[in-house]
Amino acid sequence: MTNSYTFYSFRFVWRYGLTVALVAASIFGLMRMAPGLMGSAIIQGALVGAATGAMIAPFIDFAKTFYRIEGRRTTATEGWGIALFFGIAALFMNILLVTLAYGASQAAGVATALPSALAQLARSALLPLFMASVPLFFVFQWSALKGQESRASRNA
Numbered sequence: 001m002t003n004s005y006t007f008y009s010f011r012f013v014w015r016y017g018l019t020v021a022l023v024a025a026s027i028f029g030l031m032r033m034a035p036g037l038m039g040s041a042i043i044q045g046a047l048v049g050a051a052t053g054a055m056i057a058p059f060i061d062f063a064k065t066f067y068r069i070e071g072r073r074t075t076a077t078e079g080w081g082i083a084l085f086f087g088i089a090a091l092f093m094n095i096l097l098v099t100l101a102y103g104a105s106q107a108a109g110v111a112t113a114l115p116s117a118l119a120q121l122a123r124s125a126l127l128p129l130f131m132a133s134v135p136l137f138f139v140f141q142w143s144a145l146k147g148q149e150s151r152a153s154r155n156a
Contacts (some may be wrong), residue, residue: 005085008062013089015061019054020097026050056140058086063144067152073145083138090137091130 027047030037037043062082066074074082 005082008066008082009085009089011065012058012062012086013093015058016054016086016090017093019057020093023047023050023054024097056144059137059140059144060147062141063148067145067148073149074141079138079141080134083134083141086137086141087130087134090133 030043073079
């Protein structure tokens with residue numbers, strides 16, 4: 001590998017953080033400006049689509065950068081290592097986002113779950129989510145790199 005994991009990881013964390021922050025800001029803005037819309041099935045579907053795009057966008061950026069620099073797809077070992085690290089980074093960023101959202105909701109006087117209930121939810125949900133995210137991140141990465149490889153072969 002020409003560049004280290006740190007180079008690719010920094011780009012992933014930056015891009016993932018940016019997209020998650022944009023989706024969170026959109027949700028917060030909708031809740032503040034039009035609280036009645038949040039119950040709408042159309043808005044909830046749009047938010048699911050935005051969240052899915054927010055998850056996929058960092059992998060597309062990773063694949064473009066990796067394929068441009070390395071000129072190949074990742075090996076299986078590299079791919080699983082990158083997916084594991086990206087999963088750990090995403091886990092910590094999501095914990096940070098939940099903590100910031102809880103603090104912001106408390107500052108705004110919005111009723112939320114009690115801290116003990118929030119902690120219990122985090123303990124019961126984070127490990128399964130992390131264990132599911134690593135294979136999912138591997139598939140996202142593989143798919144994005146396969147797309148870059150196909151694009152390169154079409155343009156050649």
